[in-house]
Amino acid sequence: MRADRRRPTPALRPTQARRPRPIPRPPRARPRLILRRTPEMTNDAIRSALEAVLEDMGAPTGTITLEQPRDPTHGDVATNVALTLAKPLSRAPRQIAEEIAEKFDLAAAGVDAVEVAGPGFLNFRLASGSVVSALDDILEADTTWGRSEGGKGQAVMVEFVSANPTGPLHVGHGRQAALGDGVAALLDWTGWKVHREYYYNDAGRQIDQLALSVRARYRQALGVDEAVPDDGYRGEYVKDVANALVAEVADRYVEDNSDEALDAIRTHAVKMLREEQDRDLNDFRVSFDEYFLESSLYSGGRVDGTIQDLKNTGLVYEHDGATWLKTSQFGDQKDRVMVRSNGQPTYFLPDVAYHMTKWERGFERVINVQGADHHGTVDRVRAGLQALGLPSGYPEYVLHQMVRVVQDNEQVKFSKRTGSGMTLRELYEQVGVDVARYFFQMRKPDAHLLFDLDIALDQSDKNPMYKVQYAHARMCSIFRKGEMELEDVEAGSAELSMLSHELELELVKRLVEFASVIERAARGSSPHVVCDYLERTAGAANSWYHAGNPSRNPELAVLTGDPALRRARLALARAVQIVLRNGLTLLGIDAPTRMVREDDQEN
RNA sequence: GCGCCUGUAGCUCAGCUGGAUAGAGCAUCGGCCUUCUAAGCCGAAUGUCGUAGGUUCGAGUCCUACCAGGCGCGCCA
Numbered sequence: 001m002r003a004d005r006r007r008p009t010p011a012l013r014p015t016q017a018r019r020p021r022p023i024p025r026p027p028r029a030r031p032r033l034i035l036r037r038t039p040e041m042t043n044d045a046i047r048s049a050l051e052a053v054l055e056d057m058g059a060p061t062g063t064i065t066l067e068q069p070r071d072p073t074h075g076d077v078a079t080n081v082a083l084t085l086a087k088p089l090s091r092a093p094r095q096i097a098e099e100i101a102e103k104f105d106l107a108a109a110g111v112d113a114v115e116v117a118g119p120g121f122l123n124f125r126l127a128s129g130s131v132v133s134a135l136d137d138i139l140e141a142d143t144t145w146g147r148s149e150g151g152k153g154q155a156v157m158v159e160f161v162s163a164n165p166t167g168p169l170h171v172g173h174g175r176q177a178a179l180g181d182g183v184a185a186l187l188d189w190t191g192w193k194v195h196r197e198y199y200y201n202d203a204g205r206q207i208d209q210l211a212l213s214v215r216a217r218y219r220q221a222l223g224v225d226e227a228v229p230d231d232g233y234r235g236e237y238v239k240d241v242a243n244a245l246v247a248e249v250a251d252r253y254v255e256d257n258s259d260e261a262l263d264a265i266r267t268h269a270v271k272m273l274r275e276e277q278d279r280d281l282n283d284f285r286v287s288f289d290e291y292f293l294e295s296s297l298y299s300g301g302r303v304d305g306t307i308q309d310l311k312n313t314g315l316v317y318e319h320d321g322a323t324w325l326k327t328s329q330f331g332d333q334k335d336r337v338m339v340r341s342n343g344q345p346t347y348f349l350p351d352v353a354y355h356m357t358k359w360e361r362g363f364e365r366v367i368n369v370q371g372a373d374h375h376g377t378v379d380r381v382r383a384g385l386q387a388l389g390l391p392s393g394y395p396e397y398v399l400h401q402m403v404r405v406v407q408d409n410e411q412v413k414f415s416k417r418t419g420s421g422m423t424l425r426e427l428y429e430q431v432g433v434d435v436a437r438y439f440f441q442m443r444k445p446d447a448h449l450l451f452d453l454d455i456a457l458d459q460s461d462k463n464p465m466y467k468v469q470y471a472h473a474r475m476c477s478i479f480r481k482g483e484m485e486l487e488d489v490e491a492g493s494a495e496l497s498m499l500s501h502e503l504e505l506e507l508v509k510r511l512v513e514f515a516s517v518i519e520r521a522a523r524g525s526s527p528h529v530v531c532d533y534l535e536r537t538a539g540a541a542n543s544w545y546h547a548g549n550p551s552r553n554p555e556l557a558v559l560t561g562d563p564a565l566r567r568a569r570l571a572l573a574r575a576v577q578i579v580l581r582n583g584l585t586l587l588g589i590d591a592p593t594r595m596v597r598e599d600d601q602e603n
Numbered sequence: 604g605c606g607c608c609u610g611u612a613g614c615u616c617a618g619c620u621g622g623a624u625a626g627a628g629c630a631u632c633g634g635c636c637u638u639c640u641a642a643g644c645c646g647a648a649u650g651u652c653g654u655a656g657g658u659u660c661g662a663g664u665c666c667u668a669c670c671a672g673g674c675g676c677g678c679c680a
Binding site for chain 2: 074080092118119120164204320321338342344346347372373378401443444448455460461477478481516520524528535536542548549557573596
């Protein structure tokens, strides 16, 4: 059955291209009538063969799980059914496994061998060529390899960053920007229709503090002695905003303490700082489909409408002059105030109003990416939404821990511009956007992130981001060396079963896993899973590449003498390149075809 | 005091739905090397999975208690 994939040795045909083509290729594969064998199909075949045996033995068939063993000596596919059946059949697991192995139909499952191992595992070794044939699928899929359709095109909103426009973005926002963008990309790659949203809190008390701080600096700039409020903003950037205001309006507001004047200052400050944030994010390759302004909730009447709606639920009461909502009925630790005794709504209210708009805009699934310091608001917001009839788990949250930037074993805290922590821009202008994005995504959100500048600045393979980029560039360099283009290697152009070296087979197995890795990462909103995969795959690719170094094992080189073997290895190199590139693309990182070190440029 | 997160090799961290002998990178040690251009390659050593119980064929993974660290517990945002 494997034989039908073989193609006759191609007849040589004249080189036809403008470019030299050192490697004669077979004619483009005929329309492929042969069903391609995906890993899922292989598993299905094994599964149904197992079900047949279990039925024969009178055992339940519902619980078969197949997995890929870590240890390659445990075969290509393994199952623990015999272990799980020990109890229902009240027999020793190994004995059950022996019987299954004996009755198993190897040919029907496309398996070369099955053996019993350990406490009763069944290990299957796939027919040779079955694994390696997946390379054609990778070449065929190219930029879409790794994509899947589980999301069925449904709409999902990812809200992230949502920083107050009161100052420059810092490294914590950077983690959130990269993480949120990664989560959004994972959803996109698994078939969701993703909407990226940024919520600007442009209406709160903090904005008032900003306006007062800017006004003080503005007056100072014009020689008037006015102190910045105690709880105001003190970073250097406030002076920049004030100086820009001087340039724009000269001394118009020096003695004007009216609300109108303060409004104008506030508007000026918010506009300028928002523009700076947008610039910082844009240069960090993060962009949004929609910017939602908190102020629009008030001006559009949504906040008042939400109070009314909540009152209509009968879950609202007055106490000590304030208006409360019985959020404790929905799992919150205590009831919350919606409207203070002074008539001002608390932050809780616009928050609920905002999330109602998400639902009403058609997003039945929403993921909020936030710093873990906000976890206290999760139950509260959900409770408010439940009171209005939304489902209990709405919205979902990805909460991430803080970032520490470390250099020479010491924490970097200083930023001239903000007077406190390092800004996002300061970070990525130092280490590069690719490294910053990778480092922010390579740890699971739950864990504190230690951003080690020494490693980030290292441009060797010690830096995981460069390790992946180097592996990608190495694959590309093979093609340059062979005077070919990447596109010259097409699906069906090689006799893939010639790939038989352990390093090659290990690599192929990894490449095949790619889509399931992305699905798992998407399921857990965990871009770090992709980083981990890319790093390991790059490691395997680098080992393979280095093994073929002419000074070591020239017979393992991709550009080896045997044309057929060379074609097969080029297909593998191309497939590696595709997977690494797609993975980096998902993470929002470049996949250069060649690497230039800064040191090289200096020379 | 209550709630959430974290605790895995010297360091930074993976560990999928509970599976086989707990894995990477850095650092350390040993040996190669100048390339299918890439400060490189190959190999070795390293563990009380915070502690103590429990669940079961099987626990780093699930449950309970405790210890340590971070964060949150306003009519602040």
